[in-house]
Amino acid sequence: MALTREQMDQKLDEHFGFEMSDNVEGVLATLSDDVVHDIVGMPSGPTYGPAAARGFYEALFSDLSDGQVVSRRRLYGDNFMVDDSLWSGRAPGRPFGIEGRNRPLSFRLLHVLEFKDDGAISRENVWVDLATIQQQLPQDQ
Template structure:
């Protein structure tokens, strides 16, 4: 399970949408809580999500802070850092570098990731993207 998560996260950091979904089951449920489009079902829908994400956010690193294990699931808390070249969550990024907490709940079946549930600290993201630009 750890190997699959590490491969998935590494693909996100490389801005590799195809690599991000390579360890998913065909019927993956990809659920970013609060996404207006709701949960995505199947690899094509998840791939479309990651293609859009790669345009909106350039992940630089995810620093794991906590890990919780179950028989067929892992929950991880991370601090995500990256750059917003254009816009993210409907807000202009203008190349800003942001960091925020993120919680992933991964479920596994048949040696693959069958569900990914993602919770973002959206208040922190909004605060950073709407704060006055620093000068000097």
């Protein structure tokens, strides 16, 4: 049975809410047991299962803080969604290998998500606007 747009919105908003509160367990609970977690361009490639995604979220929560995500547009299909979002906050760590030095940061994200019939996220592909991050966090300062 296909999920409604509202059900997909609710799950992604829950996922983002856990991210904003640095709640690793909460984020992982939104994922299916067989989730494919793919931050496109990461040297390690996709991971499989929530336990394998844990390290990414632990690093992310130490690299970025005070984050807020605002979805700009969402497109829907049968048990999938495309979400165009804007993340803003601070970069105290090394987001995506770039020294943050606790500077303010804002960048776009594109998520392509697939959902199980029970609402769990079964695939999360994320594209990050790395060029904007590099412009906002110059390394020569």
